[in-house]
Amino acid sequence: MEASQKDFETAMHQVKLLKKDPGNEVKLKLYALYKQASEGPCNAPKPGIFDLINKAKWDAWNALGSLPKETARQNYVDLVASLSSSESSSQRKPGADSKQSGYETLVVTSEDSITKIMFNRPNKKNAITTQMYHEIMHALDAAGKDDSAFAVFTGNGDYYCSGNDLNNFTNVLPDEVEEKAKHFAILLRNFVDCFINFPKPLIAVVNGPAVGISVTLLGLFDIVYASDRATFHTPFSHLGQSPEGCSSYMFPKIMGSAKAAEMLIFGKKLTAREAYTQGLVSEVFPDSTFQEEVWTRLKTYSQLPPNAMKISKQLIRNVEKEKLHAINSKESSILQDRWQSDECINAIMNFFSKKAKL
Numbered sequence: 508m509e510a511s512q513k514d515f516e517t518a519m520h521q522v523k524l525l526k527k528d529p530g531n532e533v534k535l536k537l538y539a540l541y542k543q544a545s546e547g548p549c550n551a552p553k554p555g556i557f558d559l560i561n562k563a564k565w566d567a568w569n570a571l572g573s574l575p576k577e578t579a580r581q582n583y584v585d586l587v588a589s590l591s592s593s594e595s596s597s598q599r600k601p602g603a604d605s606k607q608s609g610y611e612t613l614v615v616t617s618e619d620s621i622t623k624i625m626f627n628r629p630n631k632k633n634a635i636t637t638q639m640y641h642e643i644m645h646a647l648d649a650a651g652k653d654d655s656a657f658a659v660f661t662g663n664g665d666y667y668c669s670g671n672d673l674n675n676f677t678n679v680l681p682d683e684v685e686e687k688a689k690h691f692a693i694l695l696r697n698f699v700d701c702f703i704n705f706p707k708p709l710i711a712v713v714n715g716p717a718v719g720i721s722v723t724l725l726g727l728f729d730i731v732y733a734s735d736r737a738t739f740h741t742p743f744s745h746l747g748q749s750p751e752g753c754s755s756y757m758f759p760k761i762m763g764s765a766k767a768a769e770m771l772i773f774g775k776k777l778t779a780r781e782a783y784t785q786g787l788v789s790e791v792f793p794d795s796t797f798q799e800e801v802w803t804r805l806k807t808y809s810q811l812p813p814n815a816m817k818i819s820k821q822l823i824r825n826v827e828k829e830k831l832h833a834i835n836s837k838e839s840s841i842l843q844d845r846w847q848s849d850e851c852i853n854a855i856m857n858f859f860s861k862k863a864k865l
C-alpha cells in the first residue's frame with residue numbers, strides 16, 4: 508500500500524521522537540523528501556555558495572529532480588520507519604523485519620522473505636563508489652545465504668543508478684595509473700562474479716534512469732521491472748571504455764546483435780518501453796503506481812516455495828555459468844587497458860570539467 512497523507516504526518520511526528528541524531532546526510536535526505544512530498548520539485552532560488560547550510564539543503568531537494576510527490580512521501584515514510592526500527596532493533600524479536608546495519612552506501616532490508624538492496628547515494632544519482640562495490644558484494648553474499656526467497660535491487664531517489672562513480676578514476680598520479688587500472692579490473696571481475704554466482708532469483712526494480720554498469724548487469728538478473736520513467740544507457744564509447752557485466756555476450760543474446768550494438772557501441776539510450784520490446788525488461792509500469800504494483804506483486808511471489816524458485820533459477824542460469832565467468836574475465840582485462848588510454852582519461856576529465864555531460 509502506498510503511504511497516505513496520514514502515514515506521512517505520523518512519520519513527521521516519529522522523526523521528532525528519534526533519540527539518536529541520524530547524522531547530517533540522513534537529515535538532508537529527510538529534509539529533501541519532506542519538501543518534495545509537500546511542495547513537489549525544487550522551486551526555490553539557489554542559495555549563494557557561502558550560505559553552506561541552505562545550499563546543502565537546496566542541493567538535496569534539487570537532486571530529487573521530478574520525483575513524484577507520492578514517491579517522495581513513500582520514501583520519507585520508509586526512511587523514518589527504517590530509522591525508528593534501527594533504534595528499537597535491540598528490543599526486536601528475532602525474525603522480525605529489519606534494516607541491516609554496517610552499510611553506508613546502501614540500505615539493505617529484510618522483509619516478507621525479500622532482501623532489498625537499495626543504492627543509497629541519491630544526491631550523486633546512486634553512482635557506485637569503490638566502497639559501494641564492496642558493500643554490494645557483501646550484501647549479495649549475505650542475501651545468498653540468508654532465509655530470504657530472493658533479492659531485489661532498487662535505487663533511492665530519482666535515479667536507479669548512474670553507473671560507475673567517475674571519481675573512482677580521479678586523483679590518480681601518472682605513475683599510479685597502471686596499478687590502479689589493474690586494481691579496478693580485479694574489483695570489477697570479482698564484483699560481476701558475485702552476480703553470476705548469486706544462487707537465488709535476482710530482481711531489479713528500476714525506479715528511474717540507469718547508466719553504465721547498472722544497465723549491463725541487468726542481463727544477469729532474472730526479472731527486471733521498470734518504471735516508465737526509467738531509461739537505459741551505456742555510454743562506453745563516449746567514455747573511451749568498453750562493455751562489462753557480461754553485456755558483450757548477454758545483450759546480443761537478449762536483443763539480437765544489431766540492437767545490442769546500437770547500445771553498446773553507439774551508446775543509444777533506450778526508454779523503458781524500448782528496453783521491454785528488446786527483452787531487457789520484463790514489464791513496464793506507470794511511475795505513479797510503480798512502487799505499489801511492483802512490491803505487491805513481489806510480496807505475493809515471495810510466498811512461493813523458496814527452494815523451488817532457487818532450483819529453477821539455477822537450472823536456467825547454470826548452463827552458461829563457466830562461459831559467463833570467462834567473458835567477465837575477458838571484459839575486465841580489456842577494460843584494464845582502456846582505463847589507461849588517452850580516450851578514457853580525456854573523457855573522464857571532460858565529465859568533471861562539465862564540458863561533456865553524457
Ligand SMILES: CCCC/C=C/CC(=O)SCCNC(=O)CCNC(=O)[C@H](O)C(C)(C)COP(=O)(O)OP(=O)(O)OC[C@H]1O[C@@H](n2cnc3c(N)ncnc32)[C@H](O)[C@@H]1OP(=O)(O)O
Pocket residue numbers: 630631632634635669670671672673674675691692694695718719720721742743746748751864865
Ligand atoms: C571499478 C569498476 C568499473 C566499472 C565500470 C563501469 C562503466 C560505467 O558504469 S560507465 C557509466 C559511468 N557513468 C556515467 O558516465 C554517468 C555520468 N553522469 C552523468 O552523465 C550525469 O551526472 C547524469 C546524466 C547521470 C545525471 O545528470 P544530471 O544533470 O541530472 O545530474 P548531475 O548534476 O550531473 O548529477 C548530480 C551529482 O551526481 C554526480 N554524479 C552523477 N553521476 C555520477 C557518476 N557516474 N560519477 C560521478 N559523479 C556522478 C554529479 O557529478 C553531480 O555531483 P555534484 O552535485 O557534486 O556536481
